[in-house]
Amino acid sequence: MSKIKVKIPATTANMGPGFDTLGMALKLYNEIEVEETYTETEIYNDNVKSSDDYKDNLIYKSIINALDRFHYKYNGFKINVIKCDIPMSRGLGSSAACIVGGVSAANVIMGNRLTIEEIISIATDIEGHPDNVVPAVVGGMVVSINEDGMVNYSKISMPGQLKFAAMIPEFEVSTELSRKVLPEFYKKQDCIFNISRATMLVSSLYNEDFNSLRMCFDDKIHQPYRNKLINNLDSIFAKSKELGSVGEFISGSGSTLMAVLNKDEDNFVNKMGEFLNQLDDRWKIILLKPDMEGVKVM
Numbered sequence: 001m002s003k004i005k006v007k008i009p010a011t012t013a014n015m016g017p018g019f020d021t022l023g024m025a026l027k028l029y030n031e032i033e034v035e036e037t038y039t040e041t042e043i044y045n046d047n048v049k050s051s052d053d054y055k056d057n058l059i060y061k062s063i064i065n066a067l068d069r070f071h072y073k074y075n076g077f078k079i080n081v082i083k084c085d086i087p088m089s090r091g092l093g094s095s096a097a098c099i100v101g102g103v104s105a106a107n108v109i110m111g112n113r114l115t116i117e118e119i120i121s122i123a124t125d126i127e128g129h130p131d132n133v134v135p136a137v138v139g140g141m142v143v144s145i146n147e148d149g150m151v152n153y154s155k156i157s158m159p160g161q162l163k164f165a166a167m168i169p170e171f172e173v174s175t176e177l178s179r180k181v182l183p184e185f186y187k188k189q190d191c192i193f194n195i196s197r198a199t200m201l202v203s204s205l206y207n208e209d210f211n212s213l214r215m216c217f218d219d220k221i222h223q224p225y226r227n228k229l230i231n232n233l234d235s236i237f238a239k240s241k242e243l244g245s246v247g248e249f250i251s252g253s254g255s256t257l258m259a260v261l262n263k264d265e266d267n268f269v270n271k272m273g274e275f276l277n278q279l280d281d282r283w284k285i286i287l288l289k290p291d292m293e294g295v296k297v298m
């Protein structure tokens, strides 16, 4: 059977105030090849066979999750991860990339019977929230509403000159842990704080109004509680502001921190790189542009 090649972008979710709602695809990619076989499933990393149990593999689990919903009969798959540039457990959508890659491959295996909306619904059901999987599927910056499993989304018009400096530490933060530290209930003022900023963020991007952008990335729903999981967050955010960013936020549930830039990106990356090098943990910084296309099946 023929090989299905899938290229999936990284994603940054929440973008400050848009907890479980806002997300954006980035030009940083994983690529997988999936082939249906008559034997048991095998996982390869760049053509080297993995000894890990395939049943724990998220790409595999996502393929069969989608196939089972349509009672598609299968024996196994050869899954080859040919490129893995999205760092794992760093808040850049590595799980969403596995899920979207797996569901997209399953769609081809079933003769392309799924609509984009169905791919998104299945992927969101597996992931539990839509803010990474939707931009991974459709590209760009996206607002998503998950209404009882039906995901509605709308792409946001993005000023072309914005770039995103991802500051990625060596330490991981698991999404499970970073969701556990969040409270069950919020004060009314905190809800108003976030609603005003999330809506102003969308409006400012649409109007290309960078003056009010900084306050739009503030958040009281998740970042204050996750601060303690990410060493040096406050000093990195302060340095980013000093170096001229238009805002910063925790990427997804962390551990990556994101600075939003509209000028002097190279200077920012050099100076911030020097600053990060002085910290106790090892950090790397990469400059990313939004990906506007989303998943590609070849």
Ligand code: HSE
Pocket: 013, 014, 019, 020, 021, 091, 129, 131, 132, 175, 178, 179, 222, 252, 253
């Ligand atoms: N919205 C999710 C969270 C993204 O912040 O927990 C995690 O990938």
